[in-house]
Amino acid sequence: MGSLRVTGHGVDLGESLRGRVEERMSAIQAKYLDSHMHDSCNGHVTLRRDGTAFRTDCVLHLVSGLTIEANGFAHDARASFEQTAERLETRLRRYKHKLKQHATGPGDDAAIEAAYAVFAAPPEEDDEDAVEGDAHPPIVAESTKTLQRRTIGEAVTALDMTGSPVVVFVHAGTGRVNVVYRRSDGAIGWVDPPSAAE
Structure with a gap:
């Protein structure tokens, strides 16, 4: 992955959770993005307290110019991230499917x-x-x-x-x-x- 920023607002991420986020994000991108897209993709994952629960927001900026966002909400920080990762995976799977279905010729994206x-x-x-x-x-x-x-x-x-x-x-x-x-x-x-x- 080009660069991935993982931050916590009011949450101590710890090495275990930070490592899990980086590992899962890398695996998702490797699965759904071509290698040239994977290497130049930038992202930001933010975990924060939301009342008594946790909210995770993820933003991926693809080399194609598309920005994919996902979020999750759970009473556990790890569960909140996993929910976000599943939603991100669903959106990337749909994106990959649409790319295969609607391959556009040069100049169509003016x-x-x-x-x-x-x-x-x-x-x-x-x-x-x-x-x-x-x-x-x-x-x-x-x-x-x-x-x-x-x-x-x-x-x-x-x-x-x-x-x-x-x-x-x-x-x-x-x-x-x-x-x-x-x-x-x-x-x-x-x-x-x-x-x-x-």
């Missing part, structure tokens, strides 16, 4: 840059004395994000792989910006706005 901004969270309590003209929250960060050209199936796969609630992408067939998202009932929604000419 991407575009889109503006990206992070706004401050609204205040918890409503302030009736607030000026109505100041309805826009302040911008905390601005940058650009790359929107990948994908089919709907690939976008849904990215939604499953990342664990993110939403994926914004360029539709491979139409060239328009589309969105797939996880609905509150667990189903997947798809937004395909019409082009300006329609």
